[in-house]
Amino acid sequence: MSSETDQTPQQFLIQVTNRQQSYQCIEGESLLKGMELENAHCIEVGCRGGGCGMCKIRILEGRFNSKRMSKAHISDTELAEGFALACRVYPCGDMQIESDHFEIKSAAEK
Amino acid sequence: MKKGVMRPGHIQIRVLDMDEALGHYRDLLGLIEVHKDSEGRVYLKGWTEVDKFSVVLREADEPGMDFVGYKVLNNEVLDQLHKELIEFGCKVEEIPAGELDGCGRRIRFDSPTGHMFEIYAEKEQTGKWGVSKVNPEAFPMDLKGMKATRFDHCLLYGPNIAGTIDLFCNVLGFDLAEQVVDDEGTRLAGFLTASMKAHDVAFIEHPEPGKFHHSSYILETWEDVLRAADLISITDTSLDIGPTRHGLTHGKTIYFFDPSGNRTEVFCGGDYHYPDHEPVTWLAKDLGKAIFYHDRQLNERFLSALT
Ligand code: FES
Ligand SMILES: [Fe+2]
Numbered sequence: 001m002s003s004e005t006d007q008t009p010q011q012f013l014i015q016v017t018n019r020q021q022s023y024q025c026i027e028g029e030s031l032l033k034g035m036e037l038e039n040a041h042c043i044e045v046g047c048r049g050g051g052c053g054m055c056k057i058r059i060l061e062g063r064f065n066s067k068r069m070s071k072a073h074i075s076d077t078e079l080a081e082g083f084a085l086a087c088r089v090y091p092c093g094d095m096q097i098e099s100d101h102f103e104i105k106s107a108a109e110k
Numbered sequence: 111m112k113k114g115v116m117r118p119g120h121i122q123i124r125v126l127d128m129d130e131a132l133g134h135y136r137d138l139l140g141l142i143e144v145h146k147d148s149e150g151r152v153y154l155k156g157w158t159e160v161d162k163f164s165v166v167l168r169e170a171d172e173p174g175m176d177f178v179g180y181k182v183l184n185n186e187v188l189d190q191l192h193k194e195l196i197e198f199g200c201k202v203e204e205i206p207a208g209e210l211d212g213c214g215r216r217i218r219f220d221s222p223t224g225h226m227f228e229i230y231a232e233k234e235q236t237g238k239w240g241v242s243k244v245n246p247e248a249f250p251m252d253l254k255g256m257k258a259t260r261f262d263h264c265l266l267y268g269p270n271i272a273g274t275i276d277l278f279c280n281v282l283g284f285d286l287a288e289q290v291v292d293d294e295g296t297r298l299a300g301f302l303t304a305s306m307k308a309h310d311v312a313f314i315e316h317p318e319p320g321k322f323h324h325s326s327y328i329l330e331t332w333e334d335v336l337r338a339a340d341l342i343s344i345t346d347t348s349l350d351i352g353p354t355r356h357g358l359t360h361g362k363t364i365y366f367f368d369p370s371g372n373r374t375e376v377f378c379g380g381d382y383h384y385p386d387h388e389p390v391t392w393l394a395k396d397l398g399k400a401i402f403y404h405d406r407q408l409n410e411r412f413l414s415a416l417t
Pocket of ligand 1: 032044045046047048049050051052053054055056085086087088371415
């Protein structure tokens with residue numbers, strides 16, 4: 001019995017403060033995939049590969065691992081400030097995040 | 111008017127992780143891995159392509175497209191177009207033969223939309239992969255995944271597509287085959303061809319320069335596109351949209367993403383173009399149908415997810 005419960009993946013509570021929404025993210029899934037699996041809609045879904053920036057968030061609290069993200073969307077400074085791409089962030093516990101940080105840059109801002 | 115540009119010859123795509131990218135372009139899409147150079151770039155091609163390679167993957171911090179190259183008829187054409195590109199006002203750079211292994215001298219130039227392009231006349235010709243030059247069989251037996259037959263075109267987003275379309279039509283001799291215009295008559299999208307295909311390259315107006323929407327690979331049949339959809343599910347690959355049909359070009363298509371977020375298309379069929387054809391026009395108010403003929407509705411992702 002106990003070995004079975006051990007195998008059930010853990011769920012983490014993800015609070016998306018700007019949207020006043022939350023969802024449960026399965027251990028081992030990215031924040032974005034976890035949200036999609038729950039049919040929650042609180043982070044924009046784009047490429048799911050760390051390239052397009054549509055899922056850009058700011059992490060307010062919580063531990064996580066991450067995969068390489070496009071520097072075009074997350075500069076080193078932004079990384080230090082807690083910005084990240086939700087499709088590349090794998091929570092290790094409950095998290096608090098802010099979504100909707102994607103913006104299209106025009107030529108002048110580049 | 112034709113000026114000696116033959117076809118899209120290569121595209122260099124930036125990826126965040128080379129091994130993951132090969133899982134996509136080689137194992138899922140079914141391109142043939144032909145070479146790895148001293149910089150670690152990996153060269154691939156569709157099995158029907160006669161030149162040595164058409165897709166080059168480069169590992170980098172920022173996914174997207176480095177450049178697209180077009181093959182021209184010969185060195186005289188190359189020299190002539192080189193001159194005309196300078197006259198047009200492009201920033202032009204000559205890349206020596208061998209900078210890409212197996213490729214001759216390239217003329218690289220920038221464009222009003224912020225994309226880098228090149229033309230070249232020579233590339234090592236290794237022939238179609240897996241079939242003999244004489245009495246070729248229908249296809250090689252050991253193709254993988256979607257069995258993509260060739261790199262076909264790409265779609266690029268940037269500001270001032272009028273300028274880049276001017277460059278492609280008036281300097282490089284492409285024709286405008288299809289377009290989207292708004293109520294004021296402003297062109298929001300242009301599909302350009304150097305051949306009989308409905309497009310060899312396409313542009314969509316967008317504020318940020320130099321953006322990459324997708325690279326596209328041609329399959330033979332609608333059945334193949336449906337099988338590609340199955341493979342996308344089997345491999346749990348990030349799907350964008352499809353299988354569906356475009357209004358523009360009428361191609362039957364599916365869009366999905368590589369593991370670094372670059373969009374890929376596989377498609378079959380579509381319109382043809384002769385030099386005396388008027389451009390096919392779609393109205394911006396019907397953009398949903400122009401892009402996704404069945405849904406008749408655009409999704410935000412198609413417009414905003416770019417690398
Ligand atoms: S969805 Fe494109 S970067 Fe996350
Ligand atoms: Fe396309």
